[in-house]
Amino acid sequence: MSLKKQATSGIKWSSISQVGRQVMQFVTTAILARLLSPADFGLLGMATIVIGFVGLFKDLGTSAAVIQIKNLSDSLVHSIFWINVAFGILGTIILFITSPLVANFYEEPKIAPVLMLLSLSFFISGISILQKALLEKDLAFNKLAKIEIAAVFSGSATGIVSALLGFGVWSLVYQSLAVTTVTTILLWITTHWKPKLLFSWNEVKQVSSYSLHLTGFNIFNYFARNADYLLIGKFLGTESLGYYTLAYRLMLYPLQNISAVLSRVMFPVFSQVQNDNDRFSRAYLKVVATIALVTFPMMIGLWAVSEPFILTFFGSQWQPVIILLMILAPLGMVQSIGTTVGTIYTSKGRTDWMLRWGICAGILATIAIMLGLQWGIVGVATAYATASATLTYPSFAIPFRLIDLRVRDLIAVLWRPFLASLLMLSVLMSLKIFILPKSLANAWILGILVPTGFITYLLASWLLNREQMQGLLATVGVKR
Secondary structure: OOHHHHHHHHHHHHHHHHHHHHHHHHHHHHHHHHHOOHHHHHHHHHHHHHHHHHHOOOOOOHHHHHHHOOOOOHHHHHHHHHHHHHHHHHHHHHHHHHHHHHHHHHOOOOHHHHHHHHOHHHHHHHOOHHHHHHHHHOOOHHHHHHHHHHHHHHHHHHHHHHHHOOOOHHHHHHHHHHHHHHHHHHHHHHOOOOOOOOOOHHHHHHHHHHHHHHHHHHHHHHHHHHHHHHHHHHHOOHHHHHHHHHHHHHHHHHHHHHHHHHHHHHHHHHHHOOOOHHHHHHHHHHHHHHHHHHHHHHHHHHHHOHHHHHHHHOOHHHOHHHHHHHHHHHHHHHHHHHOOHHHHHHHOOOHHHHHHHHHHHHHHHHHHHHHHHHHHHHHHHHHHHHHHHHHHHHHHHHHHHHHOOOHHHHHHHHHHHHHHHHHHHHHHHHHHHHHOOOOOOHHHHHHHHHHHHHHHHHHHHHHHOHHHHHHHHHHOOOOO
16 A cells, blocks of 8 residues: 555544543543533542653653564564563553642542552553554554454443443543553554563663653643643633633644644655655645645634634523633634644654754743733733744744754645635624624524534635545545
């Protein structure tokens, strides 16, 4: 199979996995929410923050190194496996020992035994990190999708049955461990590679710079990404944080469900063509054009229907989210493209550049958030959006130097979906302001605007951007 066909297949299967897991998780959460108390979910939420931070160290960027290196030696693969096992054990021990300290910090003794049991997930996942990386390197996303869906299904069944039996918060713990355990078992069954007692420190040192720079970026990015949550919670209170969190999660939706899926597939693809800048840049532009085709109308449309959307689905008590969403939605459109540059750094082996840029951008964004605090959550959202807009050009121009790509080449593939989205916006705003009655219920307004926007965008895209539309249809398996 050609690289193009492998990439197309990978995108299809990654999309199937993402949609399947999200639907299953939504249904499971809805069921568990009726069987468990909010306090049970709160306990797991506290634990998840700690687990997320410790998880940054579980493979020290070795998975990305396995995917990026074109010619892996046998001894390096085995060495990386044993490193992952060692850090999995270390993560389990550290989390087990520190769980009472976390309980003291939260002043919640029940969280200690929860963390102790969840600490096993680091050891369990540590023995299969390499197998997953090898499947991704080989673009075997069909196998990964089946494994991931089966694991989520097993976890959901475990959690629901445990809740019905009255296990309370432990149902959520068992659910999490079941997903990790089933994933590890299926990865071992699916992958033909098996470990041997081989270890070469000299070969490990050759990839240590790449891996440690990537880990450093992930750690710094973790804190930079959560700086707004931390500062709002500290200085503006839980209610303000609740409004901001909802708006930010809605803004992140296209990043998590579209850009992330494509980036996951394209990293191993780009790694295979890392020495051919012309081929790399052409493939990259096709990817971002596809992302823009979906995310631009999604976020501009969300801006247009923000008021009826929030009031219909979340209620009038969430009205402060409307203005936040209108500030952050355009940022989500830009970030859906901006998040893809990480694959350029990692594919080209320049995680040192990635770390330096991450530190500079993170510091500037955090300073902006701190300045915006004096005007409340609207000030924070505005400051964050302004800082991100200011950083947009260098965030593309710097990694583009690695593949001989110009920013104007990027603009050349983005202006059509952007213009089609603006045409959609003009129709929606005209309909909303001049035609629809002011007294019409929000649900009816939303029910009219959404299909109208969808049809308008399709027509505009077919007139302005037919080639990209046909490419997207071909990718998802629709023949012209």
